[in-house]
Amino acid sequence: MSKHNYPLLILKGCAMGAADVVPGVSGGTIAFIAGIYEELVDSIKSINLHALKLLFTLKLKAFWQQINGSFLFSILLGIGISIFSLAKLMTWLLEHYPIQIWSFFFGLIIASTVLVAKEIQRWHAGTVIALIIGAAVAYVITILSPSETPNAWWFIILSGAIAICAMILPGISGAFILLLMGKYAYILGAVSALQFGILLLFAFGAVTGIVSFSHLLSWLLKKHHTATVATLTGFMVGSLNKVWPWKETLETYTDSHGAVHPLVEANINPAAFEQLTGTPSFLWQAILLCIFGFVLIFGLEYLGEKLNKQTTA
Numbered sequence: 001m002s003k004h005n006y007p008l009l010i011l012k013g014c015a016m017g018a019a020d021v022v023p024g025v026s027g028g029t030i031a032f033i034a035g036i037y038e039e040l041v042d043s044i045k046s047i048n049l050h051a052l053k054l055l056f057t058l059k060l061k062a063f064w065q066q067i068n069g070s071f072l073f074s075i076l077l078g079i080g081i082s083i084f085s086l087a088k089l090m091t092w093l094l095e096h097y098p099i100q101i102w103s104f105f106f107g108l109i110i111a112s113t114v115l116v117a118k119e120i121q122r123w124h125a126g127t128v129i130a131l132i133i134g135a136a137v138a139y140v141i142t143i144l145s146p147s148e149t150p151n152a153w154w155f156i157i158l159s160g161a162i163a164i165c166a167m168i169l170p171g172i173s174g175a176f177i178l179l180l181m182g183k184y185a186y187i188l189g190a191v192s193a194l195q196f197g198i199l200l201l202f203a204f205g206a207v208t209g210i211v212s213f214s215h216l217l218s219w220l221l222k223k224h225h226t227a228t229v230a231t232l233t234g235f236m237v238g239s240l241n242k243v244w245p246w247k248e249t250l251e252t253y254t255d256s257h258g259a260v261h262p263l264v265e266a267n268i269n270p271a272a273f274e275q276l277t278g279t280p281s282f283l284w285q286a287i288l289l290c291i292f293g294f295v296l297i298f299g300l301e302y303l304g305e306k307l308n309k310q311t312t313a
């Protein structure tokens with residue numbers, strides 16, 4: 001495995017965790033932007049029966065090397081720090097400054113899509129079809145309506161397994177999948193209240209799901225890299241429907257604390273938003289933040305390339 005600046009990896013993990021808290025932004029997108037996506041997938045994939053055998057026979061150093069432990073630990077530490085420290089902040093920002101925050105994310109995702117698409121060396125009919133399929137799947141996911149689901153232990157495990165697979169896919173938000181499964185507010189509440197029983201069930205499902213899914217994803221990236229990257233690019237294009245800043249709320253739901261949240265929304269233009277809600281569209285703020293998000297991604301990409309050149313020099 002390659003050498004790393006571990007404090008920088010922790011910061012990248014923090015960025016992934018912040019994204020995963022938001023229903024509509026994927027931690028996988030951030031991993032792709034940060035240049036750690038394929039190593040992350042391969043490291044997760046390396047947690048297999050051989051690795052577990054090393055662990056249970058107390059060959060801890062060999063186990064740590066087998067799973068690229070320092071890399072994974074740094075990323076997971078950053079994600080954990082971010083989720084537990086930013087869950088309330090992100091909820092507050094989305095409640096009080098939704099247009100500005102979604103505009104920023106919109107710019108981030110557009111720039112990320114451009115950067116990911118640059119990895120496709122050769123465009124042909126199959127690549128375009130893969131991109132369209134990815135975009136269509138992500139779009140359909142964004143327009144599905146959330147449903148009422150049980151709080152049983154088995155469903156919490158299932159929610160963790162499915163959501164974590166989405167979290168590692170660029171463009172498909174694990175938080176939004178939880179929202180569709182009716183478990184977003186439930187799990188976020190468990191994080192805020194430190195309900196460790198629920199969190200352990202969810203974590204068990206997440207670990208099981210991501211280790212299984214990473215094998216498939218790693219195989220696809222190695223055997224069908226161009227088509228897989230095109231599909232992932234499509235996921236990001238399709239997800240833009242979810243992060244459009246101006247929305248009309250068609251249905252709402254009430255969480256366990258009695259707060260009312262949007263359930264089903266439709267995208268509208270800024271002028272229609274002002275007429276419908278009687279509140280400002282903050283159009284210029286939205287445009288500036290969208291541009292800032294776009295420029296930020298390319299700035300980080302430039303910085304990352306510069307750091308990589310210094311490391312390899």
